[in-house]
Amino acid sequence: MKLIHNYECEGRPLDELSEEDRFMVRFSKIPRLSQRISTLTFMGNFPESVQLIQPQLNAIIAASMSIKSSSKLKKILEIILAFGNYMNSSKREAAYGFRLQSLDLLLDTKSTDRKQTLLHYIVSIIQEKYPQLQSFYTELHFLDKAAL
Template identity: 70%
Template sequence: YDQKSLSVVFLELLKPFIPSDFEMKLLVNYENDGRPLEDLADEDQFMLRFGKIPHLSQQINTLTFVGNFPDTVKRLQLQLDSIISASMSIKSSTKLKKILEIVLAHGNYMNSSKRGSAYGFRLQSLDLLLETKSTDRSQTLLHFITNIILEKYADLANFHTELHFVDEAALVYLDSIIQDICSLERGMEMTKEVQDDSPVLKKFIKTNSKKLDSLMKHGKTAQEAYCSVVDYFGENSKTTNPSEFFPIFGRFIKAYK
């Protein structure tokens, strides 16, 4: 398991050349029949020699896993951090809560003649603030509310500074991250099974097992933080993805600015 000689890029290039059992059977039968190997195409000659390496597919998959592990963990860690930070900051922001109360109050005022006051609203309704315009169509409801905030609630004007990594979290597919973490678990188990007397694999396992455990815990924390903030706003965390939830706040902040 020489990672210096076999880069991840090179290993990925080798994968298409791993012969299937059927292909290997044909090539071995050809060789056993005593037919000249030089009559084979260069690709088939390479595949025959390549396919004779013991546990070829397993070795390449293990080396690829080991080589990709650091970058994969780093990528997933950053994505989980954005979910956790965005979820916690949105839920804990007192200024955002007051801004939404102001939005609700104006919504109730506008609809007071139609029905009784509402105790809340769906987050998707924030998008309607730009679509709802005054009778002369000179300004939107968001313009009106923004002016009210600036004039009477100046301390709330910078509410968006309390919200962190909202745009980054909007790009994350949490279910996909959890699947990637499960894939890393399987890869680590596979590596443990084939480590034998390989000092390289033994060192890798010793160095990175705790990192994987930490990533798994981080994944659970991200799931809990996300479900908590979605449920807090009355949405369904089981059917609402981060790519649907966080953009609502991203669009609202952008429009507000």
């Protein structure tokens, strides 16, 4: 491309070039050539790429459906939401949901004596008042494959 550019800058006639070189001159004039080639390459390889990752996609979809259909996990998340609403009741209105990232805060929120986290407390409440929820993991399938 540099040689073609230099050739043109010198003002030399394109007729002196071979047919292949004239093709390259025209080819070099295409706007956003590298992006277009990348797009065409991606489109050409897309079916093969999808076929390669289809088993992983199926595992993720199956695990997602398993999580979504788990009634015990839903109840546990409701309990966590209720605790969060209770703890924030003086600051704001009740929430109808929470981001999954905020589950990390269950480990960060500790008791005044710093011996127990909110997660430990919620687990003890579930064991004491909702023992049927302790086996929630039995409703979750394909998580190990999806985690890969």
